[in-house]
Amino acid sequence: MKKYQNFINGEWRDSVSGNTVENRNPAKWDEDLIGLFPSSNEEDVNLAVCAAREAFNKWRLIPAPKRGDVLKLVGDIMSNRKEEIAFEMTREMGKVIAETRGDTQEGIDTAYYAASEGRRLFGYNAPSELPNKMNLSFRMPIGVAGIITPWNFPMAIPTWKIFPALVCGNTVVFKPAELTPKTATTLVEIIDEAMKKVLGNDYIPGVINLVHGKGRVVGEAFLSHKDIDLISFTGSTEVGRRINEVGGRMLKRVSLELGGKNAQIVMDDANFDLALDAVLWGAFGTTGQRCTATSRLILHKKIHDMFVEKLVERVKKLRLGYGNEKDVDVGPCVSETQRNIVHSYVEIGKNEDKATLLIGGEFAIEGELSKGWFYKPTIFVNVKPNMRIAQEEIFGPVLSVLKCEDLEDGINILNGTEYGLSSSIFTNDVNKAFKAVRDIQAGITYINGATIGAEAHMPFGGVKGTGNGHREGGWTVYDFYTEWKAVYIDYSGKLQRAQIDNY
Numbered sequence: 001m002k003k004y005q006n007f008i009n010g011e012w013r014d015s016v017s018g019n020t021v022e023n024r025n026p027a028k029w030d031e032d033l034i035g036l037f038p039s040s041n042e043e044d045v046n047l048a049v050c051a052a053r054e055a056f057n058k059w060r061l062i063p064a065p066k067r068g069d070v071l072k073l074v075g076d077i078m079s080n081r082k083e084e085i086a087f088e089m090t091r092e093m094g095k096v097i098a099e100t101r102g103d104t105q106e107g108i109d110t111a112y113y114a115a116s117e118g119r120r121l122f123g124y125n126a127p128s129e130l131p132n133k134m135n136l137s138f139r140m141p142i143g144v145a146g147i148i149t150p151w152n153f154p155m156a157i158p159t160w161k162i163f164p165a166l167v168c169g170n171t172v173v174f175k176p177a178e179l180t181p182k183t184a185t186t187l188v189e190i191i192d193e194a195m196k197k198v199l200g201n202d203y204i205p206g207v208i209n210l211v212h213g214k215g216r217v218v219g220e221a222f223l224s225h226k227d228i229d230l231i232s233f234t235g236s237t238e239v240g241r242r243i244n245e246v247g248g249r250m251l252k253r254v255s256l257e258l259g260g261k262n263a264q265i266v267m268d269d270a271n272f273d274l275a276l277d278a279v280l281w282g283a284f285g286t287t288g289q290r291c292t293a294t295s296r297l298i299l300h301k302k303i304h305d306m307f308v309e310k311l312v313e314r315v316k317k318l319r320l321g322y323g324n325e326k327d328v329d330v331g332p333c334v335s336e337t338q339r340n341i342v343h344s345y346v347e348i349g350k351n352e353d354k355a356t357l358l359i360g361g362e363f364a365i366e367g368e369l370s371k372g373w374f375y376k377p378t379i380f381v382n383v384k385p386n387m388r389i390a391q392e393e394i395f396g397p398v399l400s401v402l403k404c405e406d407l408e409d410g411i412n413i414l415n416g417t418e419y420g421l422s423s424s425i426f427t428n429d430v431n432k433a434f435k436a437v438r439d440i441q442a443g444i445t446y447i448n449g450a451t452i453g454a455e456a457h458m459p460f461g462g463v464k465g466t467g468n469g470h471r472e473g474g475w476t477v478y479d480f481y482t483e484w485k486a487v488y489i490d491y492s493g494k495l496q497r498a499q500i501d502n503y
């Protein structure tokens with residue numbers, strides 16, 4: 001049985017305690033044990049943070065374009081290994097291989113974007129109010145970045161955080177989700193390989209460190225460690241709130257990407273075939289386990305019955321199975337616990353006043369499916385906006401369908417949750433589309449597209465309970481990983497005083 005390790009100060013090593021946990025295939029639980037991974041503790045975190053702190057003083061002095069060269073090579077290696085990474089990711093967390101290829105591709109795109117940012121990282125300059133004086137500003141690295149990630153995008157999400165952190169000159173301590181340690185290990189192997197190749201004799205151990213383990217042990221140790229300067233977290237609202245509380249008290253910079261309760265609106269003037277394809281993809285892709293998954297469908301009352309009928313026909317045709325096999329549309333839930341959470345929401349929905357379960361609502365256990373954590377794609381109709389299945393994140397293949405009177409009503413329903421990550425509207429009326437862009441409260445709005453499918457070079461994140469105002473992706477994430485330094489250069493030969501000598 002292959003035993004995997006942490007990566008600390010440039011070396012692969014066991015956890016201090018020597019404890020390990022199993023990683024298994026959620027589609028073939030009993031028969032496919034992937035490996036044993038370290039169950040680390042505070043001591044491992046401390047070793048990793050010390051290594052990262054020490055490395056920071058060297059890494060920040062490597063010119064940013066050279067740091068970018070490392071990321072360029074990371075992108076190349078990931079491209080060469082894309083098929084293997086995708087296969088192993090499907091094996092580890094269950095989504096179908098087309099999606100794990102996409103997850104890997106997002107990492108590759110992010111690597112190339114970060115590589116080119118090494119040659120930008122633009123600052124601003126501004127005129128001085130005094131003669132013979134120049135004002136400049138620069139982006140400076142911050143220090144040690146603690147990166148904590150979930151299991152649903154085991155490659156893309158870590159790369160959104162780690163690549164910009166590194167190219168800006170920060171060092172990294174990375175704690176991946178307990179359910180996806182293998183993909184995280186591969187990512188760190190690749191980064192280290194690229195570091196060694198690009199830096200040669202100038203290789204700096206400790207720039208990237210990986211500590212596997214439980215959130216409430218390893219993650220908690222990140223929060224309270226005085227030498228972690230910033231924490232970037234993607235995960236549940238509950239844990240995000242805790243990170244913000246502790247991080248806030250310690251004056252750490254904290255970026256949070258949390259839950260969602262995303263909705264797709266379909267107006268009566270829409271292209272229904274497109275809207276149907278979109279909701280199938282948005283609600284049941286990744287088995288509904290995306291932060292941007294479509295978990296509410298808001299239909300104009302005139303088309304409601306017709307649309308629901310077509311939707312149910314399409315859902316019946318979805319094929320469940322192990323995502324590395326041919327012709328599979330929907331993989332398993334990531335774990336037994338996650339499947340139980342999904343089912344508990346279905347029970348809540350069945351008991352809510354007048355919500356009607358149309359299809360699904362049970363474990364899928366036919367034949368080979370009995371070996372994994374499969375759940376049947378599920379649809380509720382007659383859902384009212386205040387019901388729990390319309391308000392709370394389920395994170396599984398469950399879609400709640402609501403009816404709206406008109407555009408305004410649809411947008412009000414869409415906005416009526418504590419979250420604000422992704423949103424979508426299908427309409428062929430340009431006026432309605434622009435009103436929706438203006439009035440929908442979400443970090444992402446798609447016109448005639450599903451709620452999923454963010455591109456690596458665009459800002460990613462949500463409003464309201466989905467986050468704390470930061471954005472990942474594109475140019476925006478670089479604000480999180482750098483601190484501004486203002487520089488004044490006086491070449492007048494006099495001691496000039498702003499505000500006093502000039503006005």
Ligand code: NAD
Nearest residue numbers: 149150151176177215216219220235236239257258259291
């Ligand atoms: P989770 O919050 O349980 O875990 C996320 C990470 O935090 C894991 O690495 C976990 O080990 C760690 N963690 C757990 N407790 C911790 C603690 N006390 N201190 C520090 N770290 C701790 O979430 P999950 O189940 O892995 O992922 C699902 C959630 O993530 C969903 O709510 C989903 O909406 C959210 N998510 C959000 C986005 C986004 O961009 N907004 C993207 C993907 C997932």
